[in-house]
Amino acid sequence: MAAKKRKDENEGQEERARRLAYIGTLATGLAHEMRSPLNAMKLNLELLKEDLAYVAPEKREAFARRVALIDREMEGLQNLLTEFLAFARPPKMQLLATDLNELIAQVLELLEPELKAKHIEVVSDFQKGLYPVGLDQHQFGRGVLLNLLKNAVEQIGEHGTITLRTREDDERVSVCVEDNGGGVVAGKEEEIFKPFESTKEHGTGLGLSIARRIVHEHGGDLTLDNHPGKGAIFTISLPKSKILEYNE
Ligand SMILES: Nc1ncnc2c1ncn2[C@@H]1O[C@H](COP(=O)(O)OP(=O)(O)OP(=O)(O)O)[C@@H](O)[C@H]1O
Ligand SMILES: [Mg+2]
Incomplete structure (x- = not known):
């Protein structure tokens, strides 16, 4: 039923x-x-x-x-x-070879006053000399990173930690946005990526669906590793091969 x-x-x-x-x-x-x-x-x-x-x-x-x-x-x-x-008309993507660590730092700067006011600590665990990925910096920065970070902040409310991790292996470059705000309601792990799915009073429920669409347009994936009661880890993973194609 x-x-x-x-x-x-x-x-x-x-x-x-x-x-x-x-x-x-x-x-x-x-x-x-x-x-x-x-x-x-x-x-x-x-x-x-x-x-x-x-x-x-x-x-x-x-x-x-x-x-x-x-x-x-x-x-x-x-x-x-x-x-x-x-x-x-959705704007055409403008791909530029991008240092993801730097782009994350720029987006964090936008949120800094809010993070400070809400006593939210940010831990940046960045892999040095990260492979430069082909990104539309505006779309990826605002539409993906900022949306994920805003969700983390909204979920935490006040007093908490957001951990940002960048990694790469032979095939992929990844960014994890982790928070300790209690996680997604168990059983809703896929629903939240659908448009208009929101648990917030003033949320449109479009943030994650936009973020996932943009990541897909870059040839990557956006997934959730949920820990109900503890927190959520959203991972963006971008294949290097696809990125190389874009950079040609
Ligand atoms: N970090 C997170 N921890 C726990 N739940 C989350 C997290 N991020 C998103 N969610 C859940 O997923 C839902 C959908 O998120 P989404 O960003 O798509 O929309 P929204 O944040 O509700 O509204 P909008 O982004 O339009 O302001 C949220 O309402 C919330 O219930
Ligand atoms: Mg949101």
Whole structure:
């Protein structure tokens, strides 16, 4: 019974994610389609402006004002569409050979005031001279590392330890983000990677699904080693072979 309920819940979540993605595609398509009629309208409005001299003198001022208003509103709409399309289109990955130890240190700097205020200690256990991996530094830094670190901070609340470990072997480079905040609720280890799965009052539940998508786009894996009651270890693992391909 419980398994069936969980299955139904999973399907509900997946259906919601699918619908959202579908709406996203529709909205992007619609925005595209709206651009050309808008351009045509704007062009014709310019032509109307040129004909202003033919309007009866007593009506000219009011006419010009209305034309200017339409012009402004259309420009606003054009800007809105441009911004929407820029937002909707996932940015292309820009891979740069990256020292992961350094990228982690940069992301930690962003969190430093919060970590200090909450008395959270960070232990950096970095392997020296780490193989430089091909990463989109912005997406990986914000979308993966920051999301994992924020989750760890939120889970700990106050007074705790986050351990960051970097390692490499012949084939892979890995980063572990470990916290002692009690771990993920037992049985929810896979669910938490799905969109909209959140136990927080103001959480969107998108953090981990975004993080995993970005890691996958880099050819890697994001996994959880859960210790209920103690803490969680999230591990990012990136294959070197894939990375070499990217660096070519
Ligand atoms: N380090 C962690 N320890 C224990 N549970 C965690 C940890 N990280 C994530 N979780 C659980 O996984 C859920 C999903 O995490 P996710 O980052 O996807 O969303 P969120 O943190 O709830 O919301 P958002 O990231 O959008 O603010 C969390 O609500 C929490 O229950
Ligand atoms: Mg989160």
